[in-house]
Amino acid sequence: MRVTNNMMFYNYQSDLNKAMERRYDAMSLMDGDGSALHKPSDDPIKVVRSLRYSVSMERNLQYSQNVEDAQSWMENSDGYLQSLSEIMITIKGKVVQASDGTNSQEAIQAIGAEVDELINQIVDSLGNAQIGGRYLFAGHNDTTKPFVREGDTITYYGDDGKISMPIAPGEANPGEDSVNLTGEEIFGKDLQILKDLIEIKNHLLSGTTEDVAWLSNVGLNKVDAAHTKTLQAHAAMGARMTMYEMSATMLTESNTIITEDWSRNDDVNVTKALLDFTNADNVLTAALQMGALVLPSSLVDFI
């Protein structure tokens, strides 16, 4: 085989080019975002997998966000239900105090005024509690002030809608993923608890012997029933909170897994990349040295 100048130069050049390309590839893997995938043809299978991971990650992050929102919502609700429970206990104390037969009518009436204030507190501070501009206990009608008290009439403008904060793909499933308690869930159908409290208050404000009798017989029972009812609502929310906490843990775990998988799929193996680069760099250096040694030598130097 004849070896001609052009052949030598052409082959050397194309070899050198290849060596440089390899070094460039090895280098480009290490620079920038640390990702080995920059276009679909880099590795179609890995790219498709990467897209899938990005979807999984997006879902995971969103559901985590939903869990956080749900927890914040329920922790807030929880706090208010706790206060409601405390107020109920206070009212019970007041009723017990009023019905022990040692109080004057004026004293009982004063208690009635206190209870009246407590009812206002239940309606305004608890019933109309808000989180981020949304009424917690208004069902789906969360931008309308749900409880309005006019005299002894308390009207509920919310509805019985449950707010879903889903933690898994699929349709909203209020039976499993709702986070709110509606007015009727807390205060009973037709706000019976509030009506009972108003009735108790009226008896206290009246404060006659008959009223005291009513309070000790009926009133106390009603307060107890009311307290039990709100505790039930509270307990239901507690169970839901536990579920969301479990989901939060699960989502965090799967987040770690997705992150790992995704990074294993997309990221440059730095050790390997470094070795590849060093290798490619050595090859290039050797090729350059060889070229420098071999190419200039010619017969023309010796004649």
Place this chain on the structure above:
Amino acid sequence: MGSTFGGINMISRSLTAHQIAQNTVGHNISNADTVGYSRQIVNMLAMTPAGEEYGRYGSNKVGTGVIVGSIVRARDFFTDKQYWKESANLGYLQSANYIYGKVELTFQEPSETGIQSVLNSFWTSWQNLGTNASSYEYRAAVAQKGVAVANAINVAAGQLIDQVEVINDSLTSNVETVNRLTESIEKLNQQIAYIEAGGHNHANDLRDSRDLLVDELSKYFTLSVTEDAKGKYTITAATENAGDITLVDADGSYQLGIKDTETDPDFGYQLVYVTHSSGAVLTFTNGEMQALVDLRDTATAGIHDSLSKLSAISQYLLQEFNEVHKTGFGMDDESGRNFFGESGIDYMNETMTLGEWIQALKVNSEITKSDGSGYAYIAAKTATNVAAVSSVVSNLGEGYPSITTDGAYSGGTVPTDVLLRVGDVDAATGEVTSLQYSLDDGDTWVSATPSVGNTFTFNEFDVDVTVDTSTMTNAAVNNKYSFTLGLGNYYDGQITTGRADGSTNAGSGNLVVTTSGGYTGESTSSDILLKIDSLDSDGNIVGLKYSENGGTTWYEVVGNSSDPLSFIVKGVEVKLDISDLHNSQVGDRYEFSIAEGSSAGSVSDAPSNEGDGVLTVDTATGTYTGGAVATNVLLEVTSTGLVYSIDGGKKWDTVPSGGAGPFEVAGIEITLDITGMSGAEVGDRYSLSVTAGNNALGDNALLLGNSLKDDASSTLGNMSLDSFYAALIGALGVKSQDSQRLETNQQAVIDQLYNMRQDVSGVSTEEELVDMIRFQKGYNSAARVLTAMDEMLDKLINGTGVVGR
């Protein structure tokens, strides 16, 4: 026998021959780097012997030196043909790769700016809306992310269509290049034939030029080259549809043309095709131009394919995604709106080209209105907020029966609600002639015993109850009243019109009084007179006065901070509710009394609309402007239809269309369904409340999110949107990667062929230098021989014939 000077002649030829050989070495070395140059070889031949020399064994031929037989180029036509064949394939792959690279760039995957991440954040925005459906901020985010999706797809499609224009331009300029090349080849054909007219081919440098042009031409198509006896090339290009078409032959060159009159039926962009001189569109088997056409037009790869996929995504969003959106309701409780596209178009039944689907993909301009009011149209919920209508306490006539009781309540601590019903009324006098009572909320009725005057009596729970109906006027049959029997101390809350002269008040409606506190007036009751003292320009009551002594002394009702309409009389705090009063005039008076009450308590109206059936809200649409506070709407039956009031009955407006509506309350347009009502009478009242609505319901937003992530569609080849997009990217990647791999392989083939060509045709300076020395030595030697011959002749001429001198 040769001539005396024959040797000099011979040497002269030798010197010439070596000079020519040395010149060729120079030519070769000079052109060592010339592209397409083939090294030239001087073939030296021994001259035909000229004379005979007779020797012992007969005649001998005496050599007469050297002659340059030919100067030829070292060239392997077979390798050339192979090169020209393979070059087209490389051209195809290089072009294809270039375009695949551009398409890949268009999609920018995987990255945080590609369509996938835009789709992801679009989904996220729906999820967020699903949990915060009543928030305008999250609605705005959905609209903006929708715009981003539409933009991403339109920008990608736009870039692909730009690429089509680049391809069209390339095809046009390629055809020009090809035509220029074939023309040049044709000219060289002529020159070569002219120069080589003698027979053998020695137009070396012209042939190199021609082969170089064929090299260039060969990347455009698969060439087949034949050489005729005159040294002319006939070049044909292989096509799929027209066999081998001739580009150059002995007679001339044939120009290719361009056809640019067609447009793509799917996307409407211009299509440039390469045509034969006959005008027929050509499909080449290989080469750069076919790669351009293939990647532009093939349905399964390249630009058209990617555009079709984008179109499918657009169509999916416009059809099925919109369908889900249309089933949902906006904050104004309207459904049937498109999220993408334009309002009023049923995309399910639209026939559009692939390109039109992409163009149509934009967020509905009603939603993206600049004032932000369109965000309410985003359908996040699947249910509307239809307000329920309830009957309102509204007995006909005025006044209440008064109750007196006697006896100790035996019903225990639980009080009993007693319902009274007017059984019959004397048409002439208006007096109540029959009264019934019920202890079970109206399920069973018992007639009370008529007694003196207009009183009725009955005994329940050991309490004698006397009902005095004389205080009632214009009472109607079925009017219902309720009071409570039980233990306890109540205050009488009944109201009468308190005009001294017996004239009636100008206004109507009930003044409601509630009392609290212990009465200090002992067993004497106190009559309280109330009068309307002043009204504002709208007719609202702004001043009330009360009197404890029959109107002699009046006190302003000043109230306290929590209730402005209250005052205290004899230890009893009296609260007034004037919400039911309407059309009141200054001077209207009301009277009631407070006292230590009976155990029967106060009498109040019981729900008692005359009519049966239900009044329902048919539709309530619009955006609520009343803020966080609900608006109560009172409806009343009049002789001409329904009237409504939003201020508790002070001002009444007519409900149009005989009571069906629509009428507007706080931005909400309400229509009523009155078909369910029967036997309604004038004065029947209903109430409903209007609020911002149940906008926290985000179930449809979640469904819309599902349709972005999970729902499979036949438009998307029975895949979900994400899978479809991943498949699109995957297929693109595989094709591009495949094409890159093939290009690398093909490049290796071409490199190999290049080396094979260089093996034959390439100039090796080493070799040339050796030749240089060789020819130099040859020349020097010949010159030396010439010198010897010269000396010999000198001897002969000058040294002979002088013997004996």
